[in-house]
Amino acid sequence: xxxxxxxxxxxxxxxxxTAGSLFPLVWTAIAASRTNTRLAQTPPxxxxxxxxxxNLQVAWTDANMGVALLNTVIVAGTVAAGTVLFSTLxxxxxxxxxxxGRRLLMSLVVATMLIPPQLSVVPLYMLIAELSWxxxxxxxxxxxxxxxxxxxxxxxxxxxxLPTELVEAARSDGASSxxxxxxxxxxxxxxxxxxxxxxxFVMAWNDFFWPIIALTQNGSPTVQxxxxxxxxxxxxxxxxxxAGALLGTLxxxxxxxxxxxxxxxxxxQGAVKG
Amino acid sequence: xxxxxxxxxxxxxxxxxxxxxxxxxSRPGQVWRSRxxxxxxxxxxxxxxxxxxxxxxxxGLFPLLYTGWAAxxxxxxxxxxxxxxxxxxxxxxxxxxxxxxxxxxxxxxxGLLSTVxxxxxxxxxxxxxxxxxRGSAFFRVAVLTPYATSVAAATLVFVLLFGxxxxxxxxxxxxxxxxxxxxxxxxxxxxxxxSTIVIWRWTGYNALIYLAxxxxxxxxxxxxxxxxxxxxxxxxxxxxxxSLRPTIFFTIVVSTIGATQLFGEPLLxxxxxxxxxxxxxxxxxxxxxLYEQGWVNLHLGRASAIAWAMFxxxxxxxxxxxxxxGRKDSR
Numbered sequence: 068x069x070x071x072x073x074x075x076x077x078x079x080x081x082x083x084x085t086a087g088s089l090f091p092l093v094w095t096a097i098a099a100s101r102t103n104t105r106l107a108q109t110p111p112x113x114x115x116x117x118x119x120x121x122n123l124q125v126a127w128t129d130a131n132m133g134v135a136l137l138n139t140v141i142v143a144g145t146v147a148a149g150t151v152l153f154s155t156l157x158x159x160x161x162x163x164x165x166x167x168g169r170r171l172l173m174s175l176v177v178a179t180m181l182i183p184p185q186l187s188v189v190p191l192y193m194l195i196a197e198l199s200w201x202x203x204x205x206x207x208x209x210x211x212x213x214x215x216x217x218x219x220x221x222x223x224x225x226x227x228x229l230p231t232e233l234v235e236a237a238r239s240d241g242a243s244s245x246x247x248x249x250x251x252x253x254x255x256x257x258x259x260x261x262x263x264x265x266x267x268f269v270m271a272w273n274d275f276f277w278p279i280i281a282l283t284q285n286g287s288p289t290v291q292x293x294x295x296x297x298x299x300x301x302x303x304x305x306x307x308x309x310a311g312a313l314l315g316t317l318x319x320x321x322x323x324x325x326x327x328x329x330x331x332x333x334x335x336q337g338a339v340k341g
Numbered sequence: 342x343x344x345x346x347x348x349x350x351x352x353x354x355x356x357x358x359x360x361x362x363x364x365x366x367s368r369p370g371q372v373w374r375s376r377x378x379x380x381x382x383x384x385x386x387x388x389x390x391x392x393x394x395x396x397x398x399x400x401g402l403f404p405l406l407y408t409g410w411a412a413x414x415x416x417x418x419x420x421x422x423x424x425x426x427x428x429x430x431x432x433x434x435x436x437x438x439x440x441x442x443x444x445x446x447x448x449x450x451x452g453l454l455s456t457v458x459x460x461x462x463x464x465x466x467x468x469x470x471x472x473x474x475r476g477s478a479f480f481r482v483a484v485l486t487p488y489a490t491s492v493a494a495a496t497l498v499f500v501l502l503f504g505x506x507x508x509x510x511x512x513x514x515x516x517x518x519x520x521x522x523x524x525x526x527x528x529x530x531x532x533x534x535x536s537t538i539v540i541w542r543w544t545g546y547n548a549l550i551y552l553a554x555x556x557x558x559x560x561x562x563x564x565x566x567x568x569x570x571x572x573x574x575x576x577x578x579x580x581x582x583x584s585l586r587p588t589i590f591f592t593i594v595v596s597t598i599g600a601t602q603l604f605g606e607p608l609l610x611x612x613x614x615x616x617x618x619x620x621x622x623x624x625x626x627x628x629x630x631l632y633e634q635g636w637v638n639l640h641l642g643r644a645s646a647i648a649w650a651m652f653x654x655x656x657x658x659x660x661x662x663x664x665x666x667g668r669k670d671s672r
Contacts, residue, residue: 073472085483090547091498092490094509098501100575106501111509153396156389166386172394179397181604181659185631187404189411189645192635193421194404207620213393234474241378242387253614273491276628280636294493295609303612305501312494319489325480334485335553336548 092316098309099123106305122310129307132314135293140318142207142278142289143271149212149259151266158221159252163234173222178213184276191213192280202286207278211271217263224259224336225252260331265326270318290315358585412645417640431646441647444630445654447532451607451626452600460592463544464585466575467551481552483515484545492605496538500525502613503534525612528623535624538606543599547592554588555581590666594659601655604628627651 085254100119101112126132160166161173171176191210192201200206229252237247275291282288288296297303323330412431414424435441470480487495502509502522511521524534558581566576582589603626607618616633618625625633627647635644 068603073469073474077469077472078431081466081480084466084469085480088484088487090501091495091541094502095494095498107507107511109507111507111512125537153392159416160386160389160486164389166383168528169386171389177394179401181598181655182405182652182654183598183648184400185400185602186408188408188631189641189648190404191400193411193416194400194408195423209396213396213434215393215397217408218393222495238382243378244389248389261527269489273489275492276602279608280632281616288482291491308497309501311479312497316490316494318382319491320486323486323489324480327485327646328478331478331481331485331549332547335556 069154082256092320093307095313095316098306099313103304103306116318118306119310120305122306123314123334125304125307126311126314130293130297130311131288132293134288135288136314136318137289138204138287139272139289139291139315140206143207143268146211146268149208150214150217151264153213153264154217154221155225155252155256155260156248157218158225158332159229159248159256160222160224161218161222163231165228174213182297188277188280192278194285195281200281202282202283204287205262206281207274210277211274214267216306217267221256221259225256228259259336261338262329265322265330266333267321268322269330289337371594387607389623394662405527405537408645408648411642412649414642415509416641417639418641419642424642431643432650434643435646435650436612440622440625440630441627441650444618444625444627446626447607447618447622448601448603449627451532451536451539451624452597452653454532455539456596456600457595458536459489459540459544460547460589460596463547463592464551464582464589464648466548467555468581470548470552471555478654483669486545487542490547492538492542493609495542496606496609499538499541500610501666503537508632509651524612526620526623528621531610531619531624535606535610538610539600543596543626550592551585551588554585558584570591591660594662597662598655601651602628610660627654 096119097112097123098106098116101116102118103114105116157176161169161176168333187210195201195206232246233255236249242250273291274289276287278292280293280294294308294311296316297308343417355520411424414427415427415431416424470477470484474480503511505511505521505523505525508524510524515521522530524530531533536640562580562584566580571579607626608616608623609628610624611619614620616625616629616637618629627650631644631647631651634640634647
């Protein structure tokens with residue numbers, strides 16, 4: 068099957084899919100470059116207008132987009148870094164180290180994946196209210212700092228990518244565990260760590276359910292929470308909302324443009340082994 | 342975490358080899374070093390897995406159990422510290438609550454409307470991506486792009502596209518001679534529109550998962566099928582789909598869990614009108630209803646009861662899926 072060359076029809080269908088995937092994004096930019104009045108007319112605009120700068124500026128000030136973007140970068144960056152670090156350590160232990168309770172603990176990790184986030188939301192809110200963390204970024208960061216998927220992903224990767232003999236050799240040379248992690252595990256895990264970092268970054272950037280509960284728009288919202296504020300005005304200006312959506316999406320699209328192939332590879336790799 | 346630093350402080354790292362057991366006369370320093378080495382060997386695995394379990398205990402397990410406790414109380418958002426025991430009242434109230442059943446119904450229909458087409462399209466898309474393609478990397482990245490778009494941004498765009506009077510979808514429909522549809526107020530129409538957002542964001546992602554599984558199917562299977570005179574379509578039906586069954590099962594489970602938790606799309610598809618899920622609650626999902634009860638109506642106890650109801654429904658689905666899979670495997 069893999070050797071089969073694609074026919075012309077395949078390219079046509081794939082081109083249609085691509086158009087469908089990209090069109091809403093392109094149209095966000097088109098709508099963001101128009102006026103609200105133009106958007107309330109038929110036919111809808113299919114090409115760019117000259118109002119982009121103005122709309123971006125209004126979105127930027129109205130929704131405090133600068134602060135929101137900075138907050139989102141901090142949240143997504145910290146969550147990605149923490150998840151990668153903790154997942155690599157735990158994944159290494161589960162993949163290559165022998166210890167009592169290993170199997171039980173690993174099945175516990177997998178079991179936690181089945182718990183829906185809604186189930187924790189009420190007490191989590193009470194907890195952060197108790198700690199006076201509402202509207203603070205740590206309210207969003209700390210509960211998502213570890214990920215069962217991450218542990219599972221790194222374990223699967225390290226079981227194959229890290230030769231056990233290498234760990235044992237370093238061990239018999241007298242290296243401590245931390246030294247082994249630093250000089251043997253991290254170098255071997257680097258490709259998977261990069262993929263996990265990007266996947267986590269995307270997920271944390273787009274997270275919505277918990278941030279909208281933990282962060283209000285008056286405090287320090289993430290981009291996603293700030294965007295909902297834009298839509299809530301008395302007379303919502305659609306072109307400004309689209310400008311805001313563009314601001315919130317563009318940074319990730321740039322990441323995608325640069326690392327798209329690695330992200331695709333990571334998802335496919337996680338899928339086969341998962 | 343503090344244990345970890347005590348056992349494995351970097352300053353403890355020395356280049357010296359530990360003495361093998363029983364070899365040589367032991368001086369105090371060596372004894373200490375080899376003991377430290379053994380401790381390191383024994384406890385560092387636990388130190389490595391500890392962060393996950395510590396964070397999970399604090400922000401996962403504790404809230405999970407506490408939700409069950411809160412569901413048995415009357416708690417208001419305005420004063421979460423004062424809890425009044427009400428027993429199962431939150432649950433019995435839910436049983437008689439038409440909005441709960443409405444939300445459950447909507448969650449099921451929107452779940453079906455989004456999951457079934459999404460996975461079917463993803464399977465076909467993966468099949469096409471599995472051909473020898475020029476620019477295959479481009480196509481893969483392009484169909485995955487919606488995955489990088491947030492719920493918030495995507496929904497706001499689709500609200501505009503599905504606008505009743507000036508939206509592009511209705512404009513296109515009328516251009517080919519159909520009547521305009523009220524995408525925000527019709528029950529089926531609005532649920533279809535909400536599902537479209539889900540389908541758009543997740544089809545490419547699932548296609549890549551299927552593609553990965555397809556590439557693991559051994560080529561000989563296709564060769565022998567081709568020898569037997571199977572057409573491409575028959576090969577797809579009789580070789581690809583059966584080989585992918587575990588992966589398909591996996592994506593069904595994941596998408597079902599996702600569908601049960603649907604929240605952002607119906608919240609924002611309401612155009613800033615709050616958590617009601619449309620003028621007549623026509624696309625209010627369970628996730629949205631939980632949010633409305635807890636953070637609009639301020640009843641945290643009732644919200645907790647909804648959360649547990651959602652969890653029980655998920656367990657039922659998981660159990661049913663297990664039974665179904667067990668039967669298929671034994672066939």
